[in-house]
Amino acid sequence: MLNLNKYYIDGQWLNNTNGNVLDVINPATEIAITQVACGDIEHVNAAVSSAKKAFPVWLNTSSKTRSDIIKKIASEMERRQDELVTAVSQTMGCPEHIASWLQIEGAIYAMALFADHTAITETQEQGDKCIIVKEAIGVCGFINPWNFPLHQFVGKVGAALAAGCTMVVKPSEQTPIQDFIMAEIIASVLAEFNAPAGVFNLVPGTGPVVGDALSRHADIDMISFTGSTGAGIKVAQAAAPTVKRVMQELGGKSPFIITPDANLADAVKYGVEDVMLNSGQSCNTLARMLVPQALYDEAVSLAQTIAQSLKIGMTKDAFLGPVSSKSHQDRVLSYIQLGIDEGAKLVCGGLERPEGLDKGFYIKPTIFANVHNKMRIAQEEIFGPVLCIIPYKTMDEAIEIANDTPFGLSSAVFAKDDKAAIKIATKIRAGQCMINGGEFNYSAPFGGYKQSGNGREFTAMGVEEFLETKAIIYTTNTCEEGE
Numbered sequence: 001m002l003n004l005n006k007y008y009i010d011g012q013w014l015n016n017t018n019g020n021v022l023d024v025i026n027p028a029t030e031i032a033i034t035q036v037a038c039g040d041i042e043h044v045n046a047a048v049s050s051a052k053k054a055f056p057v058w059l060n061t062s063s064k065t066r067s068d069i070i071k072k073i074a075s076e077m078e079r080r081q082d083e084l085v086t087a088v089s090q091t092m093g094c095p096e097h098i099a100s101w102l103q104i105e106g107a108i109y110a111m112a113l114f115a116d117h118t119a120i121t122e123t124q125e126q127g128d129k130c131i132i133v134k135e136a137i138g139v140c141g142f143i144n145p146w147n148f149p150l151h152q153f154v155g156k157v158g159a160a161l162a163a164g165c166t167m168v169v170k171p172s173e174q175t176p177i178q179d180f181i182m183a184e185i186i187a188s189v190l191a192e193f194n195a196p197a198g199v200f201n202l203v204p205g206t207g208p209v210v211g212d213a214l215s216r217h218a219d220i221d222m223i224s225f226t227g228s229t230g231a232g233i234k235v236a237q238a239a240a241p242t243v244k245r246v247m248q249e250l251g252g253k254s255p256f257i258i259t260p261d262a263n264l265a266d267a268v269k270y271g272v273e274d275v276m277l278n279s280g281q282s283c284n285t286l287a288r289m290l291v292p293q294a295l296y297d298e299a300v301s302l303a304q305t306i307a308q309s310l311k312i313g314m315t316k317d318a319f320l321g322p323v324s325s326k327s328h329q330d331r332v333l334s335y336i337q338l339g340i341d342e343g344a345k346l347v348c349g350g351l352e353r354p355e356g357l358d359k360g361f362y363i364k365p366t367i368f369a370n371v372h373n374k375m376r377i378a379q380e381e382i383f384g385p386v387l388c389i390i391p392y393k394t395m396d397e398a399i400e401i402a403n404d405t406p407f408g409l410s411s412a413v414f415a416k417d418d419k420a421a422i423k424i425a426t427k428i429r430a431g432q433c434m435i436n437g438g439e440f441n442y443s444a445p446f447g448g449y450k451q452s453g454n455g456r457e458f459t460a461m462g463v464e465e466f467l468e469t470k471a472i473i474y475t476t477n478t479c480e481e482g483e
Contacts, residue, residue: 002087004036004176004204007043008183010050011190011197022173022206027093027322028314028360036176039205044168044213047201051139051166052219054198059136059164061195063118069193070161074112076185081108084150087177092146093322093361094278095314102278107150110442110458114158117463121164129474134467136164137245138221141214143207143235144179145226146172146324147281147383152226152249153182155446155457157200163466168201168220170210174324179204207231215239222247222466226283228381229407229451247455247465249283249447251381252409255402256286257424259395259415264295267414268302270437272387274412276310276365279320280332280385283452284410284432284440288378289389290398296391300369303389304348307365312354322361323384329361332384336366339377339386344368349385373401381407395424403429408449410434431456 004024005016020038025031077084081104089099125132142156149172160167171179183202190199203210215223215238222245225235229251239246256274258267274286291299310319323329333351340346349366363385371378371388378388392398402411411430414437415421421435431448440446445456455465 002034002177002180004034004180006037007039007047007204008187008200008202009043009047010201011187022204024091024174024176025325026090027324030326030359030361033090034177036171036173036204039203039210041209041213043203043205044210044217047168047203048139048141048214048217048219050198050201051168052198054196055136055138055166057196058166058199061164063122065193066118066161066164067115069189069195070115070118070158071112072189072192073161073185074108074115076189077108077111077182080181080185081105083181084178087181088150088175089314091175091177092149092324093314095316095318095321097316098277098319098321103148103150106440106442107154110151111154111158113442113458114162114463117460118162120162120460120463121467127471131472133470133472134464135470137466137468138165139219140165140167140466141217141220141223142167142169143211143214143223143225143227144170144172146174147278147283149175150178150182153179155462156224157182157186159457159462160466161199162463165222165466166199168203168214170207170214171202171204173204173206176204211235212238216242218242220244224455224465225249232453248453249455249457250409250451250453251383252283252285252407252448252452253288253379253381253405254284254286254407254410254412254430255288255290255405255428256412256414257290257398257402257428258292258295258299259413259420259424260292260295261416261420262414264299265302266437268299269306270414271412272303272306272365272367273310273319275387276307276320276385279323279363281324281383283381286410286412287382287386287388288373288402289387290392290401291389293391293393296389300347300367300389303367303387307348307367307387310365312362312364313357320365320385323363324361326361328383329363332363332382332386335377335380335382335384336363336386339368339371339375339388342375342377343370344375344377344388345370373404379405399424399427406451409452410448412438
């Protein structure tokens with residue numbers, strides 16, 4: 001097992017001299033598989049100082065060099081793909097055959113794509129007696145989540161490297177292993193290209209200590225956080241006194257509208273599997289299925305059959321594993337009890353442990369019917385394998401229900417054809433809309449409206465989040481284009 005009892009600061013692996021560690025639990029076995037160093041403010045200060053020192057040199061590294069570095073990192077990720085799969089599977093409880101394509105392959109592909117966006121810092125826009133340029137924002141602090149740990153690591157680190165920023169990364173306490181593998185890869189590649197020490201730093205620890213210190217630090221120019229909306233508010237509050245840029249990818253309660261003329265069986269299968277994938281621990285999961293009243297009973301029956309067919313466990317035929325921790329299991333189960341108390345009909349799943357699984361933080365795929373949108377289970381993010389099916393009478397009502405949420409991260413529409421689905425998609429207040437079975441696309445920017453956060457990840461837009469705009473204004477003709 002990789003040694004996690006250390007930090008990567010200023011181009012060096014440093015031993016954990018304070019002795020503070022955190023257990024890393026495998027949620028499928030409930031057993032600690034390793035321990036990770038638990039950093040403090042001094043570690044954050046040292047890492048930020050290193051990143052600040054490296055920034056002027058890294059800023060002036062050519063876009064070609066940064067592109068080559070990113071390509072090499074992606075290549076090394078591919079070489080160590082099996083290690084990354086195992087790391088995420090063991091700490092997230094995601095079956096390896098699912099983790100491979102869901103958690104790892106896409107992240108490697110996304111890292112490689114960032115190599116195409118480094119030249120944005122070397123482009124100039126000529127205006128009327130002014131030149132507009134884009135420059136790296138500076139030192140960045142990254143607070144990574146546990147549910148898609150490598151995916152979100154890449155969305156932040158890949159974009160920052162492309163932009164010419166330096167960084168300090170805090171892994172999730174629950175899923176830190178892949179961040180250490182990535183630190184080894186990035187350290188090796190940066191050294192190969194003679195990049196300055198301090199471009200990349202890794203400080204594991206808790207959110208209230210390391211995450212808060214990063215958010216407050218006066219020499220951090222930008223903080224990027226992925227996690228719950230509640231935690232995101234705390235990050236923004238901590239960052240406010242230094243007026244740094246705050247980028248947030250937060251919670252969701254995404255609606256899925258099925259139209260009367262859609263293929264109901266295909267639509268319901270798509271929706272149920274979306275919610276149950278990754279054990280429902282996805283911020284963009286389609287947690288509210290909106291179905292025409294006339295098709296409601298049929299849709300509920302189809303959803304029940306599909307959910308009950310999904311294998312639970314860590315075997316090669318399993319569709320969903322455990323949730324990430326005992327505390328999160330308790331949280332999801334409390335929402336299931338809340339749904340029962342609110343009067344929703346428990347169609348399948350529920351509070352009982354799945355048969356044959358004596359260990360692990362497992363929850364059965366759970367479906368609620370007879371849900372209305374004012375119920376807490378329809379308004380609050382559960383972050384587990386729980387689907388609410390809500391009836392509607394007219395399309396206007398469906399759109400109203402879809403938008404009646406404090407969140408706006410993702411959404412979906414299943415209609416008779418793409419043209420009809422797109423017409424509905426334009427009326428939903430969310431950062432993404434999947435139509436007729438659409439899947440996550442790294443060529444599309446990712447981010448949300450309302451309390452789902454601000455900013456966008458991936459694509460050129462994701463890189464632009466790490467840039468400042470400078471206007472160089474002049475009075476003569478000596479700076480006109482071509483001179």
